[in-house]
Amino acid sequence: MSAAILDRLGLSPEEWSAIALSLRVAGVATLASLGPGLAVAWVLARRRFPGRALLDGLVHLPLILPPVVTGYLLLLAFGRRGTFGAVLADLGIVLSFRWTGAALACAVMGFPLMVRAMRLSLEAVDARVEQAAATLGAGPCAVFLTVTLPLALPGVLAGAVLAFAKAMGEFGATITFVSNIPGETQTLPSAIYTLTQVPGGEAGALRLTLVSVAISMAALLVSELLARRVGRRIGAG
Amino acid sequence: MTLAVDLALARGAFRLDVAFTAPPGLTALFGRSGSGKSTVIACLAGLARPDRGRIALDGETLLDTERGRAVPAHRRRIGTVFQEARLMPHLSVRQNLAYGRWFARGRRDRAGLEPEAVITLLGIGHLLDRRPAGLSGGEGQRVAIGRALLSRPRLLLLDEPLAALDAERKAEILPLIERLRDVAAIPLVYVSHAVSEVARLADTIVVIEGGRVAAAGPAEGILRRGDLGPYHAAEAGALLDMVVEADAPNSGLTLLSGRAGRLLVPRLNRAVGTGIRVHVPARDVLLSLDEPIGLSARNRLSGQVLALHPQADGTVLVEVDCGGAVLSARLTRASVHELGLVPGRPVFAIVKSVAFDPHGMGRAAGAVEI
Numbered sequence A: 001m002s003a004a005i006l007d008r009l010g011l012s013p014e015e016w017s018a019i020a021l022s023l024r025v026a027g028v029a030t031l032a033s034l035g036p037g038l039a040v041a042w043v044l045a046r047r048r049f050p051g052r053a054l055l056d057g058l059v060h061l062p063l064i065l066p067p068v069v070t071g072y073l074l075l076l077a078f079g080r081r082g083t084f085g086a087v088l089a090d091l092g093i094v095l096s097f098r099w100t101g102a103a104l105a106c107a108v109m110g111f112p113l114m115v116r117a118m119r120l121s122l123e124a125v126d127a128r129v130e131q132a133a134a135t136l137g138a139g140p141c142a143v144f145l146t147v148t149l150p151l152a153l154p155g156v157l158a159g160a161v162l163a164f165a166k167a168m169g170e171f172g173a174t175i176t177f178v179s180n181i182p183g184e185t186q187t188l189p190s191a192i193y194t195l196t197q198v199p200g201g202e203a204g205a206l207r208l209t210l211v212s213v214a215i216s217m218a219a220l221l222v223s224e225l226l227a228r229r230v231g232r233r234i235g236a237g
Numbered sequence B: 001m002t003l004a005v006d007l008a009l010a011r012g013a014f015r016l017d018v019a020f021t022a023p024p025g026l027t028a029l030f031g032r033s034g035s036g037k038s039t040v041i042a043c044l045a046g047l048a049r050p051d052r053g054r055i056a057l058d059g060e061t062l063l064d065t066e067r068g069r070a071v072p073a074h075r076r077r078i079g080t081v082f083q084e085a086r087l088m089p090h091l092s093v094r095q096n097l098a099y100g101r102w103f104a105r106g107r108r109d110r111a112g113l114e115p116e117a118v119i120t121l122l123g124i125g126h127l128l129d130r131r132p133a134g135l136s137g138g139e140g141q142r143v144a145i146g147r148a149l150l151s152r153p154r155l156l157l158l159d160e161p162l163a164a165l166d167a168e169r170k171a172e173i174l175p176l177i178e179r180l181r182d183v184a185a186i187p188l189v190y191v192s193h194a195v196s197e198v199a200r201l202a203d204t205i206v207v208i209e210g211g212r213v214a215a216a217g218p219a220e221g222i223l224r225r226g227d228l229g230p231y232h233a234a235e236a237g238a239l240l241d242m243v244v245e246a247d248a249p250n251s252g253l254t255l256l257s258g259r260a261g262r263l264l265v266p267r268l269n270r271a272v273g274t275g276i277r278v279h280v281p282a283r284d285v286l287l288s289l290d291e292p293i294g295l296s297a298r299n300r301l302s303g304q305v306l307a308l309h310p311q312a313d314g315t316v317l318v319e320v321d322c323g324g325a326v327l328s329a330r331l332t333r334a335s336v337h338e339l340g341l342v343p344g345r346p347v348f349a350i351v352k353s354v355a356f357d358p359h360g361m362g363r364a365a366g367a368v369e370i
Helices: A002-009 A013-046 A052-064 A067-078 A083-090 A099-123 A127-135 A140-169 A172-178 A188-197 A202-234 B037-045 B093-103 B115-122 B137-149 B167-183 B195-201 B219-224 B230-235 B333-339
Strands: B003-011 B014-022 B026-030 B052-057 B060-064 B078-081 B155-159 B188-192 B204-209 B212-218 B237-248 B253-258 B261-266 B275-281 B285-288 B299-310 B315-322 B325-332 B346-351
Touching: A013 A052, A013 A099, A013 A140, A013 A188, A013 A202, A052 A067, A052 A099, A067 A083, A067 A099, A067 A172, A099 A140, A099 A172, A127 A140, A127 B078, A140 A202, A172 A188, A188 A202, B003 B037, B014 B037, B014 B204, B026 B037, B026 B195, B037 B052, B037 B078, B037 B155, B037 B188, B078 B137, B093 B115, B093 B137, B115 B137, B115 B167, B137 B155, B137 B167, B167 B188, B167 B195, B188 B195, B195 B219, B195 B275, B204 B219, B212 B219, B219 B237, B219 B325, B237 B261, B237 B325, B261 B299, B285 B325, B299 B325, B315 B333, B315 B346, B325 B333
Parallel strands: B014 B212, B026 B188, B026 B204, B078 B155, B155 B188
Antiparallel strands: B003 B014, B003 B052, B052 B060, B204 B212, B237 B253, B237 B275, B253 B261, B285 B346, B299 B315, B299 B346, B315 B325
């Protein structure tokens, strides 16, 4: 099956492995960010506390820093000798120069986009309906799960798709943090970059570029469809 | 089931300091907008925290700031109906009704009303599969009332539930609240700034003015003595418990009878024998020393002066005992002086039939629908 697809697209095994790795890295990065992203978005949308502006700035930092800087900071923190990296290494978890590190870099880079979309949709949820739910006996967790989250779902989905798309395209932080090792950390953008650097690589670069465009378009379409379905369920129906 | 409330809070220039008890039945929190009524409701529901206060329902302390006790909103079991319906937009009417019931499942201490009974009472059977966005204001508010009732509350708060509705929808929901008062078997706290609603529904009235309790007590006395405060003094009047005797033929009027005698009021379309509570505004009552003749007014009740209450605006509210029921008439000081009105003096009270507001006439508390 996979061999047949490979033949039809004319993709080499190396190119194919870059695509598979990118999908895995972006998927893991997105799924792992969902929980923390939702929590941070909720805190920013609903709580007033000292240090809120600082948290907001920290979350948005990867958006404005050069990606190379973010990647280098990750290397400093999560490298084998880094503050967190050493502790994690003792536990048997190594991030630098591994695909898991690529996922971490992608998650960090996509985080501000995800939080922003989620926060906007959480802010749009009518707090008066949440209050009504509380008077009906729903505790804070139940209110979040039965009222807040369902009403914010379109924004939550949009945030997840944005983070996924960002992860698929992340280059600077990833290559700085985990380098460009074929089969381990060579994601789609890294593979395209490598192919453009070698003579005769143009055809491969073009093939991967087309695949990249197709994946991004598909993600956008799926999110649009989901948002429309959710919107119909919540909305004027 | 008694609710004891004592609250104080300051928010900027606004100060609230109220204490009252609500006995079983319907207690109306009455006052102008901005007087602090809705803040009291928010504190009762657990949605706002006063700076200092105590709330006890049936002996259980829900809030005691001195002892640091505050039961969170979702554990208070106080149903709340807001000015807007506040239905969950992503759930159907049926799911909205089931929402509170789900959290109250397994609670056996209070039977409460069954869903079928509530759906019939509120007339929302045909709406069950609809979404809140497709409901009219009146329909939404009826569903909100049902949803609160089905959460098996120990107390039901209604925060101006009719404020956002037009007169027609109000007329459609008022009888429902009346029936609720009689069948729900829990105390109701009803916030309103409309005298007609309060006169029709309340057993007890707490008048709130500028964040303080200006008067509190049985509805009948508060309304009759003009304790509603200066802004509503004009609407003071007696509440009479009467019974539909007959629809007067060809006149568009209904004949009521009670201890005070007989009254002709605009046609009510209620069955003969139904208990009716009538609000007789004091400004629409005339007093005469002699039996009036050659007068267009249809209603003449004989009685004797019970007490005189001089008002801040220079008028006097004269209470007249008519066979055990007390009527009140607003007269100028000059008239009182001229007629020589003193307690014990026999008088005739005269009321025009058109003076009665049909919206202010509801079924008497506990009366049986016939």
